[in-house]
Amino acid sequence: MIGVLIAVLVFAALLSLLLSPIEALGWWAGWYGEGLEHPHEQSVGPYRPIGKGKHPRQFVVYLDGIAKVGAPNYDDVQGLLDGLSEALPDTVILGDLMPYSVRNVSLLEEPLLGRFWRRMFQFKVEGRHTLLAFSINIRNLYQVLVAADPRYGRVYGRGEAQIILTSLLQAGYEPGSRVPITIVGYSGGVQIGLAAAPFLKRALDAPMAMVSLAGVMASEAGLNVLDRVYHLVGSSDPFPGLGHALFPGRWAIMRNSYWNRLKRTGRLVEVPMGPMTHNGAGGYLDHDAMFDGENHQARTIQVIAGILRDIAMPEAGRADVPEFPGERHTRPA
Amino acid sequence: MMFDFGTGLALIRDTLLFQPGTTELLRLGGAAISLAFGVLFAAGLSEAIGESVVLFVNRVSPRRFAISLVISAIIFAFTYLFFALSVYVVARYALASEAPFSFIAGMVALGQAPRLFGFLVFLPYLGLPLSVLLWIWSIGATVLSVAEGLELAPWEAVLAVAVGALLLITLQRTIGRPLLLLARVARRQAAGVKLVTDVRGLRDLIDDAPDEGLAPPKPARRRRGGQT
Numbered sequence: 001m002i003g004v005l006i007a008v009l010v011f012a013a014l015l016s017l018l019l020s021p022i023e024a025l026g027w028w029a030g031w032y033g034e035g036l037e038h039p040h041e042q043s044v045g046p047y048r049p050i051g052k053g054k055h056p057r058q059f060v061v062y063l064d065g066i067a068k069v070g071a072p073n074y075d076d077v078q079g080l081l082d083g084l085s086e087a088l089p090d091t092v093i094l095g096d097l098m099p100y101s102v103r104n105v106s107l108l109e110e111p112l113l114g115r116f117w118r119r120m121f122q123f124k125v126e127g128r129h130t131l132l133a134f135s136i137n138i139r140n141l142y143q144v145l146v147a148a149d150p151r152y153g154r155v156y157g158r159g160e161a162q163i164i165l166t167s168l169l170q171a172g173y174e175p176g177s178r179v180p181i182t183i184v185g186y187s188g189g190v191q192i193g194l195a196a197a198p199f200l201k202r203a204l205d206a207p208m209a210m211v212s213l214a215g216v217m218a219s220e221a222g223l224n225v226l227d228r229v230y231h232l233v234g235s236s237d238p239f240p241g242l243g244h245a246l247f248p249g250r251w252a253i254m255r256n257s258y259w260n261r262l263k264r265t266g267r268l269v270e271v272p273m274g275p276m277t278h279n280g281a282g283g284y285l286d287h288d289a290m291f292d293g294e295n296h297q298a299r300t301i302q303v304i305a306g307i308l309r310d311i312a313m314p315e316a317g318r319a320d321v322p323e324f325p326g327e328r329h330t331r332p333a
Numbered sequence: 334m335m336f337d338f339g340t341g342l343a344l345i346r347d348t349l350l351f352q353p354g355t356t357e358l359l360r361l362g363g364a365a366i367s368l369a370f371g372v373l374f375a376a377g378l379s380e381a382i383g384e385s386v387v388l389f390v391n392r393v394s395p396r397r398f399a400i401s402l403v404i405s406a407i408i409f410a411f412t413y414l415f416f417a418l419s420v421y422v423v424a425r426y427a428l429a430s431e432a433p434f435s436f437i438a439g440m441v442a443l444g445q446a447p448r449l450f451g452f453l454v455f456l457p458y459l460g461l462p463l464s465v466l467l468w469i470w471s472i473g474a475t476v477l478s479v480a481e482g483l484e485l486a487p488w489e490a491v492l493a494v495a496v497g498a499l500l501l502i503t504l505q506r507t508i509g510r511p512l513l514l515l516a517r518v519a520r521r522q523a524a525g526v527k528l529v530t531d532v533r534g535l536r537d538l539i540d541d542a543p544d545e546g547l548a549p550p551k552p553a554r555r556r557r558g559g560q561t
Contacts, residue, residue: 021457025389028539029398145457151386152457154539 013138020142021152024102028155032103057090058180058312059173061164063099063189065214065279066140069121070106071096076285076297077186083301088308094167099185099192100140102159107136144188147195148218148247157195157222164196165203173204180207180311184304187239187278190215197222209311211304214240214278219249219259229262230269230307232300234276234284271303341368348446348474356482359439366435369442370410376448376471377409378402383454383464388524390535397525404523408516410442415504417441420479420497428493430483440482444475 026032064077073081073095081095098104107117123133147156164183173179181204183193190212198221201208212231216239223229233240244250249257262268274291276282282289287297294302340358344365347355358365381402388398417438424430424437447470454464472494480490505513521528529538 017459018453018456021386021455025386029389029392029394031395142457145459149457149460151461154536155390158539 065187161199194222216243377406380451381405
């Protein structure tokens with residue numbers, strides 16, 4: 001009986017992995033009846049730019065980790081975004097995007113599996129049936145793999161860039177203004193942001209940077225268009241290291257990879273975050289766990305806000321990059 | 334000769350596992366040869382599914398997509414029949430084998446059984462290394478089958494398959510050009526669009542294709558006569 005169950009689970013996991021590129025490719029091929037210039041109309045409604053109405057000196061696009069189901073954020077993520085908005089009065093933050101759908105369709109509103117995902121989301125929020133609820137993470141992890149695949153990544157990046165661009169324009173971004181855009185990605189969200197970055201750069205020609213909160217990413221062409229990448233990693237978090245091991249382009253021997261070129265040109269800033277885990281209790285967004293007299297969430301907000309402040313107002317801040325305890329700034333050889 | 338579904342499956346399984354004895358049934362001809370050609374077509378269809386990203390990127394409609402897969406499978410089958418013909422020529426004239434063409438074609442066709450898993454090449458990230466693995470697997474199955482069927486030493490079988498492949502490539506680039514052109518026309522007709530298949534062309538399609546959304550709005554140009 002257990003053998004049959006395992007076989008069914010493996011089959012289901014393999015089948016969903018096999019079908020995972022269909023959404024991005026189908027969107028590109030026009031199979032969903034949408035034009036390339038429009039994300040799905042459902043995606044237009046829930047945009048709630050945080051801090052809209054500010055006179056922005058910077059736009060921040062937040063791409064959440066693989067537990068994301070749609071526009072609404074989990075409490076800890078919303079806490080991060082609200083904290084950043086408070087700390088940065090001149091910054092507009094877009095935190096409602098669904099990075100794991102090139103059509104920005106919430107899992108909860110998917111026509112075929114919406115009911116299933118609603119149930120899984122309920123389990124996740126209530127902390128019940130954690131293994132079953134993890135299917136959301138697996139589904140989104142597959143989209144990260146799609147974005148990292150050289151055959152599909154370009155299509156994925158273009159779709160995601162379209163969503164981000166639409167979102168930026170709706171939030172009041174003025175093309176040609178050269179107001180800096182910073183992508184803050186959490187875990188797999190970093191890979192999605194990297195896939196979209198070249199298209200965003202081409203469309204807006206604005207200064208662009210990336211804050212990678214425990215990012216799991218491949219060596220992507222998107223790294224080439226970023227002015228700087230800030231890679232925040234906790235010492236108790238194995239996942240960013242796992243990403244490093246799984247994507248050969250990030251190995252030191254691949255000397256000409258985008259990742260190694262990023263390091264060589266001194267555009268990578270590695271920021272140790274102390275003993276933080278990837279997520280949940282003890283994670284970057286946990287406001288109960290304490291480190292150095294400060295809760296994890298507050299510290300993460302403080303570190304990211306420092307980086308963003310420096311990007312928005314380099315003349316007012318430090319001359320180069322923000323400094324944090326133990327920071328390693330990779331310099332050109 | 335007829336054989337049941339189970340025997341057919343066993344023949345495919347033994348080919349996949351490099352088990353000896355698969356050529357014995359092929360030697361009898363009839364249903365075994367038909368099964369081998371069935372495997373060849375199914376492998377072609379599976380591989381076409383695995384590589385269907387090309388059709389997606391070319392923005393082929395769902396109906397055309399399905400037709401294109403079938404056309405690709407037919408072209409795949411014909412390509413391997415020509416490959417079998419090359420191996421037959423090498424076996425006959427270089428290795429003095431008396432084996433009939435249908436037998437060699439059956440062996441080459443059945444040797445493509447690993448490519449029945451070609452649809453897995455569609456898997457994100459894992460698909461590309463998998464395609465290399467499937468290619469090596471099918472070469473191995475073909476070489477073993479040819480070695481057993483033609484009673485050749487392993488190196489002779491490798492030579493027959495390698496020279497056969499070389500001969501096929503040479504023919505494709507010389508007198509086979511009209512056939513290649515025909516295949517290209519068939520693919521294009523099935524897809525209903527000018528099919529781009531090379532990596533750079535596909536990349537350009539994504540980078541340069543309709544750009545209304547991603548291009549920043551341009552200020553309206555003033556024209557003569559005061560019109561904007």
